[in-house]
Amino acid sequence: MRAPPVTEFAPAKINLCLHVTGQRADGYHLLDSVVAFAGVGDRLEASLTLGEASLALGGPFGPELPAGGDNLVLRAARAVAPDLALAFTLEKNLPPASGIGGGSADAAAAVRAVLRLRGGAADPGVVQALGADVPVCLASRPARMRGIGERLDLLERFPPGWIVLANPRVEVPTPAVFRALSRKENPPLPDALPHWPDMAALAGWLALQRNDLEPPALAVAPVIGEVLMMLRAQAGQLLSRMSGSGATCFALFAEEAAARAAAAALTVARPGWWVAPAPLYPGN
Known part of the structure; x- marks a missing residue:
């Protein structure tokens, strides 16, 4: 009997801080980042098929993605299980090329789906x-991510809280942001990360850190400055910053009601933006 379809959630990835600490000879940049995940994201359904591998796209941002073999979902499935033919349906709720890891989250969801259908583990390489x-x-x-992403330290004691994500619907190409980065070797995060008892403590510590890609992204897409200004004007926000290479920015909140009120206010003020409130996933 054929295995039933499986569904995987692909949550938004947020770089709460991002320090660029160097660049390798092969061009890859070295990073030191605290990463969290939010309860908003894409959904991926996978099932075994007797035909060729396929990908159907839906959701508000599905039409903006390629459905062919270059899509990260199909690439990930081929890489992990080249012997399986899978039919995927992706509900794309996160805007593409927006600095919150949507494509990577979809690829990771594809890997998890393959492993649920096939069993075994994925080769880290x-x-x-x-x-x-x-x-x-x-x-x-929640994790600390270093190197080119291969050094992960999961953060077990991560405080609960809420986040508001806001994107002005301007795509900011990551290569352009790195090209505009004036300094490639910057100080890393402290060797030991503190314990954050609550969201206010986390926000206070993050305020002492940086996103080194924010200044060059602002030069590429000045509208990011407006997003940050509007987030910082919301009642109850503890910290506002750009995520990844942009253009999505975020504001941290301790309480759900304040986050939802801020998202509603932003949606009214800027109806053309993508705005989403969501809980942050705590460490286990």
């Missing part, structure tokens, strides 16, 4: 080759 963010998205838990 194969997962890493799919993209720098795929290993951390495969875990989908």
